[in-house]
Amino acid sequence: MATDRRLKTALAEAAESVEQTLTALLPRGDGPEVRAFEAMRYACLAGGKRLRPFLALCSSRLFGVDDRCSLRAAAAIEFIHCYSLVHDDLPAMDDDDLRRGRPTVHIEYDEATAILAGDALQTLAFEVLAHPDTHEDPAVRCELVTALAKAAGAHGMVGGQMFDLAAETETFDIGQITRLQQMKTGRLIAFGCEAGGILGRASTEARQALRAYAHDLGLAFQIADDLLDEEGSEAEVGKKVGKDAAAGKATFVSILGLDRARKQAKMLVDQAIGHVDHFGQEADLLRDVARFMIERRT
DSSP, X not given: OHHHHHXXXXXXXXXXXXXXXXXXXXXXXXXXXXXXXXXXXXXXXXXXXXXXXXXXXXHHHTTTOOHHHHHHHXXXXXHHHHHHHHXXXXXXTTOOSEETTEEOHHHHSOHHHHHHHHHHHHHHHHHHHHSTTTOSOHHHHHHHHHHHHHHHSTTTHHHHHHHHHHTTTSOOOHHHHHHHHXXXXXHXXXXXXXXXXXXXXXXHHHHHHHHHHHHHHHHHHHHHHXXXXXXXXXXXXXXXXXXXXXHTOOOHHHHHOHHHHHHHHHHHHHHHHHHGGGGGGGGHHHHHHHHXXXXXXX
């Protein structure tokens, strides 16, 4: 129970700090463009677990990175994540009208505004990372920009979303589903874990340990999502459930079944925890959040 309290406290404190940073970085104005600014704020300041930023903050603390720097990297990750949710919810994609328990951006505003707000959030992420306040060393900033671009782009999250759309009309095996989820979900989670190593100029060995942790964590996270889509309620999850099954999409649960999927998620979490033995007690929060991934109900 002490571990649960430690994680809940750490998550709450991190979410508050990230929220403050997002609020400060999001644009304001009073011209014709203000509607896009409002939609950006609506998309980003709706609460949420802030797990990806939390991973960036935890990994940064392993290497003594200043919180002001790690919070900017954490905010950049959340801007990318929120942009992806805004676009994924559009009628041309997943066609969702509920996100985090309230209307999606295109429902609250309109489709054109949602597209523009998502575009602006994506570019804001790179503006934040490229700014000297994120790190004094231009080479570190360039590495952050490059790593996030790869995680979010055609060989990462965007490619994974295209893969996911194809899953509605094609039959995929477990290997293909694993690759899909590594791209769509895992790469951004991995960047969150690796960002601290980049900011802290960590050793190759340390960064490889974080990369291995993130690989297994990302897959466990997606299996947990599939389980929630199968077993969770709309009230718990904050969005529609059962959509993958209704669309005929192959998932970890549809291929493995509920029991095997749970066992696979537990095995992945155990492996992830083993990868951060390298860091000793300093990585306790990374261990805690890995366990939380498969116990969450939202």
